[in-house]
Amino acid sequence: MNCLLLYEWILGSKNDFLKPLQGNDAWYKEGLNFWTKLENNSILYIIMFIIVAALLVYVYYKPFNEIPGRHFKIKYWAYFGIAALVSSFVLTFGYMYIAIPPSNVEGALSLELKLAFASALYSALVYFLFSCIWCKFLPTNAYRFV
Amino acid sequence: MKKVFVFCIGGTGIRVMKSITMLMASGMNTNGYMVVPVILDPHLDLEEKKNLHTLLDRYIAIYDRSIDNGTSRLNPLEGFFNSEIKLLSQLNNQSNDTQQPVGSGVQFSSYIGTSALGANDINHYLIETLFSSKNLKNTLSVGFKGNPNVGTVVLGDMIEGADWFKAFKTHFEKDDRIFIISSVFGGTGASGYPLLEKKIRGSVEEPAVQNALMGAVTVLPYYGLKDASTTGSDIDSANFYTKTKAALAYYETTVKSDYLYYIGETSLKQVYENDERKQDDKANFIELIAASALFDFLKRARPESRQYLSRAIESDQDSLDLSSMGAGYKDIVKSVADYMLLRELILVLPKETYFPLKKNRGFDNAFYSDTDFQSLLQFTDTYYHWYSELAQNKRAFAPLHYDSRSDMSGWIKGMKLKAKDDSYYLLRMIQHSNKDKSKEHSNKFRYFLQFAYEAIDSYTSKINN
Numbered sequence: 018m019n020c021l022l023l024y025e026w027i028l029g030s031k032n033d034f035l036k037p038l039q040g041n042d043a044w045y046k047e048g049l050n051f052w053t054k055l056e057n058n059s060i061l062y063i064i065m066f067i068i069v070a071a072l073l074v075y076v077y078y079k080p081f082n083e084i085p086g087r088h089f090k091i092k093y094w095a096y097f098g099i100a101a102l103v104s105s106f107v108l109t110f111g112y113m114y115i116a117i118p119p120s121n122v123e124g125a126l127s128l129e130l131k132l133a134f135a136s137a138l139y140s141a142l143v144y145f146l147f148s149c150i151w152c153k154f155l156p157t158n159a160y161r162f163v
Numbered sequence: 164m165k166k167v168f169v170f171c172i173g174g175t176g177i178r179v180m181k182s183i184t185m186l187m188a189s190g191m192n193t194n195g196y197m198v199v200p201v202i203l204d205p206h207l208d209l210e211e212k213k214n215l216h217t218l219l220d221r222y223i224a225i226y227d228r229s230i231d232n233g234t235s236r237l238n239p240l241e242g243f244f245n246s247e248i249k250l251l252s253q254l255n256n257q258s259n260d261t262q263q264p265v266g267s268g269v270q271f272s273s274y275i276g277t278s279a280l281g282a283n284d285i286n287h288y289l290i291e292t293l294f295s296s297k298n299l300k301n302t303l304s305v306g307f308k309g310n311p312n313v314g315t316v317v318l319g320d321m322i323e324g325a326d327w328f329k330a331f332k333t334h335f336e337k338d339d340r341i342f343i344i345s346s347v348f349g350g351t352g353a354s355g356y357p358l359l360e361k362k363i364r365g366s367v368e369e370p371a372v373q374n375a376l377m378g379a380v381t382v383l384p385y386y387g388l389k390d391a392s393t394t395g396s397d398i399d400s401a402n403f404y405t406k407t408k409a410a411l412a413y414y415e416t417t418v419k420s421d422y423l424y425y426i427g428e429t430s431l432k433q434v435y436e437n438d439e440r441k442q443d444d445k446a447n448f449i450e451l452i453a454a455s456a457l458f459d460f461l462k463r464a465r466p467e468s469r470q471y472l473s474r475a476i477e478s479d480q481d482s483l484d485l486s487s488m489g490a491g492y493k494d495i496v497k498s499v500a501d502y503m504l505l506r507e508l509i510l511v512l513p514k515e516t517y518f519p520l521k522k523n524r525g526f527d528n529a530f531y532s533d534t535d536f537q538s539l540l541q542f543t544d545t546y547y548h549w550y551s552e553l554a555q556n557k558r559a560f561a562p563l564h565y566d567s568r569s570d571m572s573g574w575i576k577g578m579k580l581k582a583k584d585d586s587y588y589l590l591r592m593i594q595h596s597n598k599d600k601s602k603e604h605s606n607k608f609r610y611f612l613q614f615a616y617e618a619i620d621s622y623t624s625k626i627n628n
Contacts, residue, residue: 085587090517158593160517 020059027135028128038122048122055132058116065112066105066136070143073101078151082158089160098144105140109133164247167196167340167461168331170359172203173351175382175453176344177215178446182454184215184222184248185549188542189498190616193246194461196340201251201327203359204351211444214545221542222248228535229612232604240609242616243505255330272299275316322362332369339371342457343379343420347410348403356381360419378460379420383407383427385449387434403431421466424456425473432481432557446552448483448560455495482559484576485626496562497626500575503550503565504619506543507585508592519593520614525607535608575626582622591618 021028028034031052038045077097082088110133119125145163152161171180180200187193200219204212226244230237239245272278277299280286290299322328343359345352356379366372384403414423426449452474459472477489485496512518513531520526530536554561564573572583582588595617596610 083590085582085584085590087515087586087589089519089593156597158519158590158597160519161522162517 019056020063021056023063023139024059024132024135027131034124034128037124044122047120048125051117051120051122051125051128054117055113055128058113061112062109062132062136063139065108066140067143069105069108070101070140071147073097073104074144074147074151078148078155078157078159089158091160091162094148094159094162098141101144102137102141106133106137109136164197165195165338165340166199166249166334166336167193167342167457168199168201168251168335169457170201170203170341170343170355171215172343172345172355172359173349174204174209174211174444175346175349175352175450177202177204177209177211178444178450179344179380179382179453181211181215181218181549182446182451183457184218185502185546186451186454186458186495186498187246187248188222188225188244188546189502190242190245191458191494191498193458196461197247197249198457199249199251199254199334201331203355218542218545219248219250221538221545223250223253224538225535225542228538229606229609231606231609237604237606237609240613240616242620243502243612251327251330251334254334270299271301271317319358322358328362332366332372335369335372335375337371339375340461341375341377342460343377344382344453344457345379346382346384347414348384348407352382353406353410357413357417360417364419376465377420378422378424378456379418380424380426380453380456381414382449382453383425384431385426385428385447386444387431389434418469420469422460422463422470422472424453424460425471426453426456428558429479445556446549447556448553448558451495451553451560481557482561484562486577488562493626496575497623499550500563500623500626501616501619502543502546503563504574504588504623505615506547507568507571508588508615508618509540509543511585511589515589518589520596524596524610524614526611530607530611533608536611539608575623578626580622580625587622588615588618591621594618 034052035045035048038048074097077088077094081093081097110129113129113132117129149163151157152159152163169180169183171177180202183198183200187198202212202215222244226239226247229240229244239247271294275290277287277290341363343356345356347353347356360377360379363372363375363377384407387403428449455474456472463470474491475489476483476487476492478487480487485492488496512526513528515521518526550563550565553559554563562576564576567573568584570583571585571587572580574580574582592614595614599610599614
């Protein structure tokens with residue numbers, strides 16, 4: 018399933034990545050292989066940022082706000098949002114590092130960083146959306162400011 | 164609803180009633196009795212009398228607001244302000260001023276009409292026997308200046324035929340009770356207590372009044388006054404003990420109360436300014452203990468024979484906490500600790516922009532600016548000063564560490580509470596609010612007091628273990 022389309026706004030298209038490699042068959046083949054592996058794992062990147070965001074929303078609105086310390090303040094919600102962002106970035110990049118063998122193709126590292134960055138942003142967005150849903154429908158001790 | 168008419172006679176009566184009001188606000192229970200204070204002090208401009216009236220008005224306003232449900236009344240809260248106070252004037256729907264102008268510059272000799280006696284009238288000798296020339300020349304605007312012989316005459320007139328005494332008898336019902344608070348070393352209390360008792364037990368046309376279950380607390384000397392000769396005052400604390408002995412000798416054969424509480428100190432630990440006009444005496448531990456006598460009285464049944472009660476402390480310390488007072492004082496210490504914690508919440512919450520109950524329960528800026536909350540704030544300010552006076556007086560009542568917000572686990576001395584700072588109480592307020600799904604009313608003020616009490620009690624109830 019090609020979920021990499023969700024990242025096209027930052028990664029560019031497959032053609033944009035492979036075009037500079039067309040002059041060299043070996044580089045082109047490696048680049049194509051690299052892109053294909055990225056595509057094949059793309060559903061996992063999406064699952065990862067959704068799970069990270071959902072987990073951090075749950076932790077903020079439930080167990081974290083059962084502990085004293087004025088955790089209902091907006092700054093703590095923001096910290097958890099930042100944690101979602103950073104965690105998604107690290108997890109996504111880390112997963113790619115393990116699952117996809119490193120490639121010497123020019124632009125490969127940059128692509129991975131951009132993908133991880135985009136996942137981080139999506140995670141923050143999902144964190145915000147899940148927060149809205151939680152504040153509207155579910156019980157919490159936190160301030161329902163969304 | 165059953166009532167207890169609390170007669171507060173003289174300066175000590177006023178100060179003890181102040182402590183009663185504070186303890187009631189803190190959550191001490193009157194066992195279902197509505198308290199009807201009747202303040203008897205002819206000292207016209209006494210600041211603490213005016214302050215007590217203001218305090219009572221505020222208490223009543225807060226209580227009434229806490230049970231208000233539009234057109235109906237809710238049950239009283241459990242916890243803060245759980246018992247009702249009603250003024251005699253409110254029962255009667257008219258002004259029954261116990262502040263009758265017997266004083267206002269009139270000399271006692273004029274009051275008893277010595278000038279109407281002929282030069283050779285033998286009654287002059289009687290008057291000279293009963294009253295000194297100083298007694299006769301004293302004006303009555305500042306009370307009886309520690310002279311119960313004067314008080315007996317004037318107060319007798321005050322009570323007899325007074326509108327408020329008639330109103331009291333009219334509103335007294337079968338299960339109601341009477342409690343009298345007085346000192347035994349002053350002028351007003353020492354004379355007023357036996358007089359009032361006599362009038363009550365002599366009310367043959369009102370059998371409910373005549374046979375009422377009656378309690379009294381008599382306060383023995385617990386403070387001194389600066390040397391009268393240096394201040395020009397007529398009140399001399401050097402003869403407090405002499406007067407006490409004389410009064411107690413009289414009480415031995417004449418007292419008519421079913422329960423008589425004696426409260427006193429081992430010595431005159433504190434010396435105040437001898438200003439008969441101002442009588443600016445700070446709140447004292449003895450007054451607090453005298454106040455607790457009312458709550459004890461309201462739990463007791465009619466005895467078969469007259470009961471004489473007192474109470475002691477565990478250890479003779481100048482500054483008392485729970486361990487030096489003893490386990491018998493847990494209820495008082497908990498109440499005061501609870502209200503001082505309420506004060507913390509009252510000060511902190513208006514500044515909490517993201518406190519969840521702002522949205523969930525409407526505890527927003529409009530709520531905090533409203534007259535109800537402002538009344539609570541003013542009452543609490545008075546409470547804080549009252550406790551501060553108790554904690555700094557001699558002997559001090561100081562069971563709390565209330566000046567360290569960073570570590571509140573030691574709030575009650577000698578105990579460790581689980582709540583380390585105010586955020587613990589805030590969280591508990593939120594949790595209790597979330598648990599409360601009832602739609603019985605929409606009284607935000609009541610919810611505020613209710614959740615605050617539940618939060619505080621969840622930590623301080625440990626004191627009873």
